[in-house]
Amino acid sequence: AQKITQTQPGMFVQEKEAVTLDCTYDTSDQSYGLFWYKQPSSGEMIFLIYQGSYDEQNATEGRYSLNFQKARKSANLVISASQLGDSAMYFCAMRVPGGSGGYNKLIFGAGTRLAVHP
Amino acid sequence: GAVVSQHPSWVICKSGTSVKIECRSLDFQATTMFWYRQFPKQSLMLMATSNEGSKATYEQGVEKDKFLINHASLTLSTLTVTSAHPEDSSFYICSVSKGLAGPEGSYNEQFFGPGTRLTVL
Numbered sequence: 001a002q003k004i005t006q007t008q009p010g011m012f013v014q015e016k017e018a019v020t021l022d023c024t025y026d027t028s029d030q031s032y033g034l035f036w037y038k039q040p041s042s043g044e045m046i047f048l049i050y051q052g053s054y055d056e057q058n059a060t061e062g063r064y065s066l067n068f069q070k071a072r073k074s075a076n077l078v079i080s081a082s083q084l085g086d087s088a089m090y091f092c093a094m095r096v097p098g099g100s101g102g103y104n105k106l107i108f109g110a111g112t113r114l115a116v117h118p
Numbered sequence: 119g120a121v122v123s124q125h126p127s128w129v130i131c132k133s134g135t136s137v138k139i140e141c142r143s144l145d146f147q148a149t150t151m152f153w154y155r156q157f158p159k160q161s162l163m164l165m166a167t168s169n170e171g172s173k174a175t176y177e178q179g180v181e182k183d184k185f186l187i188n189h190a191s192l193t194l195s196t197l198t199v200t201s202a203h204p205e206d207s208s209f210y211i212c213s214v215s216k217g218l219a220g221p222e223g224s225y226n227e228q229f230f231g232p233g234t235r236l237t238v239l
Contacts, residue, residue, distance in 0.1 A: 045230035108161040
């Protein structure tokens with residue numbers, strides 16, 4: 001079964017330090033995509049970073065990088081130089097082919113709440 | 119990317135009434151839109167896939183007669199919660215699917231609207 005697991009309900013980090021948010025996934029599909037989204041208290045879902053299953057290099061987007069370990073089926077998000085504005089919920093998601101109606105579907109993990117302390 | 123709006127941003131209604139939520143793709147013609155529901159302190163759960171000009175495809179366990187989806191144009195999808203009850207109170211989020219080019223080829227990314235908070239009294 002396809003599944004995303006985020007084992008950290010909450011994380012704390014000091015401002016300007018780096019933090020790693022864990023994500024493991026389970027799928028039997030060969031082609032899939034992994035996403036990280038940030039959801040502040042306002043509720044909007046903000047796309048952060050994407051990693052394709054065939055992409056051998058770890059994705060990076062500014063202060064965000066994705067530590068993709070395919071054999072371990074993990075896709076951890078690393079935020080460098082944390083800022084107060086990084087405090088939010090973070091969701092790991094997986095795009096899998098063949099969702100209902102034949103369209104690509106996103107399944108989400110339970111989320112990790114990150115608190116950045118000054 | 120794609121810019122997505124939702125209206126209203128929040129709504130309070132009485133039990134038994136129907137509520138319509140609009141999702142608009144402002145800068146992109148979206149053949150496919152998705153509707154999600156998020157209960158407090160929980161993750162997003164896909165409710166249905168909305169396809170322009172055809173019937174929506176619902177996820178298992180989602181009542182299609184209760185959550186009516188209409189995707190009449192390439193820029194607008196609506197979700198109507200019929201005969202709403204307090205247990206329908208939730209945060210409803212739509213997204214549009216857009217094809218992008220990546221290192222491994224094209225892939226579909228979803229761009230989310232700001233969400234609609236529904237409270238049923």
